[in-house]
Amino acid sequence: MEGLEQWKVLAEQWKKQAEKWSSQALEHIQAEKWSSQALEYIHQVPPEQIYAAIAILIFTSFLLILVRLFKRPKANTILLSGLSGSGKTLLFYQLRDGSSHQGTVTSMEPNEGTFVLHSEKSKNGKVNPVHLVDVPGHSRLRAKLDDFLPQAAGIVFAVDALEFLPNCRAASEYLYDILTKASVVRKKIPVLILCNKTDKVTAHSKEFIRKQLEKEIDKLRASRSAISAADIANDFTLGVPGEPFSFHQCQNKVTVAEASGLTGDISQVEQFIRDHALEREEEKARHRYTNACFCCGLSEYLRRGMDAPSYGQP
Ligand SMILES: Nc1nc2c(ncn2[C@@H]2O[C@H](COP(=O)(O)OP(=O)(O)OP(=O)(O)O)[C@@H](O)[C@H]2O)c(=O)[nH]1
Ligand SMILES: [Mg+2]
Numbered sequence: 001m002e003g004l005e006q007w008k009v010l011a012e013q014w015k016k017q018a019e020k021w022s023s024q025a026l027e028h029i030q031a032e033k034w035s036s037q038a039l040e041y042i043h044q045v046p047p048e049q050i051y052a053a054i055a056i057l058i059f060t061s062f063l064l065i066l067v068r069l070f071k072r073p074k075a076n077t078i079l080l081s082g083l084s085g086s087g088k089t090l091l092f093y094q095l096r097d098g099s100s101h102q103g104t105v106t107s108m109e110p111n112e113g114t115f116v117l118h119s120e121k122s123k124n125g126k127v128n129p130v131h132l133v134d135v136p137g138h139s140r141l142r143a144k145l146d147d148f149l150p151q152a153a154g155i156v157f158a159v160d161a162l163e164f165l166p167n168c169r170a171a172s173e174y175l176y177d178i179l180t181k182a183s184v185v186r187k188k189i190p191v192l193i194l195c196n197k198t199d200k201v202t203a204h205s206k207e208f209i210r211k212q213l214e215k216e217i218d219k220l221r222a223s224r225s226a227i228s229a230a231d232i233a234n235d236f237t238l239g240v241p242g243e244p245f246s247f248h249q250c251q252n253k254v255t256v257a258e259a260s261g262l263t264g265d266i267s268q269v270e271q272f273i274r275d276h277a278l279e280r281e282e283e284k285a286r287h288r289y290t291n292a293c294f295c296c297g298l299s300e301y302l303r304r305g306m307d308a309p310s311y312g313q314p
Contacts, residue, residue: 075153076129076277081145081178082158084137085194090261090276091158091269092134094118100262107136110144119270120278130277142174150182154190154276156269159202161195162256166214172216176224177219179250180236188252192272199260210256212249218245 043048080088084106092111093101098118111134120127135145155178159171178184178191191211195206221238241243247254257268 041077041175044190056234060216075151076128077133077151077153078273078277079145079148079149079152079155080134080158081142081155081169081174082130082137082194082196083160084139085163086157086158086171086260087138087159088134090157091156091194091196091259091266092132094261094264094266095132095260095261095270095273098264100264106136108138108141110135112146117278119267119271120274125278128278130273132273137174146179149181149189152187152189154192155184156192156194158194159198159213160197161206162200164195164204164209166249168212168216172213172220175213176217176220176238179238179252179254182236183238185251190253190255190272190276191250192269193247193254193256194269195256196256196261198258199263199265206256206258214245214247221245229269 022224080092082088087106089104090100092113093099093104095117096113096115112132114129114131116127116129133148135142135148151302155180157175160167164171175193183189184191193206193210195207195209197203217238227309239249247256255272257272259266259269
């Protein structure tokens with residue numbers, strides 16, 4: 001009896017094994033059928049179409065490789081510019097450390113650093129650091145600005161809102177020079193006019209400062225265009241001829257905001273930096289998604305090309 005039971009178990013195992021082999025054989029036959037169908041299908045497609053698809057594929061891959069090779073990392077440099085005493089260095093420390101480091105003196109060298117903004121440190125999600133450069137406002141040191149312009153993602157132009165009127169002309173001249181620089185215009189580098197020192201009640205409002213700067217730049221525009229072309233140091237002219245100058249006419253985005261480097265009320269300048277220099281992880285993911293979509297679109301195009309009715313066939 002026991003021997004019979006053993007034979008039964010053995011027979012059951014053989015049966016299962018045989019079923020497994022037969023299903024594998026079926027799968028193999030199916031795969032062969034599909035591959036022969038695919039080959040047949042490819043033979044039906046006119047060769048020109050296949051060559052065109054391959055050429056497009058190679059060309060696009062080549063293009064993608066080139067773009068990857070030559071794509072510069074997103075600029076993350078923000079330049080702090082403005083007249084001497086407008087509060088750039090204090091602002092620099094507020095952005096970096098969240099404290100004002102009282103007792104700043106006139107800067108003789110650009111003050112630069114790469115760091116995560118103090119206000120961003122406590123937030124969730126990975127935030128990239130910003131490269132901040134505080135360019136001295138002294139007229140002889142301003143040329144240093146040009147060294148950093150090629151990598152600039154944005155320019156903050158600090159204005160002393162307390163002592164604005166006596167400095168209005170000088171501030172307008174400096175701002176005019178920045179707004180007419182070829183690299184600023186061509187690369188459309190955004191500029192934030194930051195009316196600083198608003199902690200004092202006697203500080204002028206940002207609207208007042210904007211209007212005064214526009215008026216002054218309008219005058220400058222007229223006087224500078226009167227100079228013979230050979231003497232004009234500026235690369236571009238500003239605004240629309242025949243119309244009073246307004247910052248809206250600039251090709252790059254020019255906005256006006258208020259701040260106090262002393263009290264740490266710097267949310268508007270932080271927002272400007274976030275908008276223009278910090279590429280968050282989510283943004284990077286979005287870029288990756290766009291690339292993936294591009295590749296999918298390409299493959300879909302090629303698939304449709306294959307599906308297209310083949311001329312020359314009955
Ligand atoms: N009340 C007030 N004073 C400020 C503020 N920001 C800066 N100051 C003062 O303004 C003076 C100049 O500030 P800095 O930051 O050294 O100015 P800067 O623009 O770096 O000047 P340069 O280095 O010469 O180009 C200092 O005495 C600061 O304490 C502010 O928001 N409010
Ligand atoms: Mg300084």
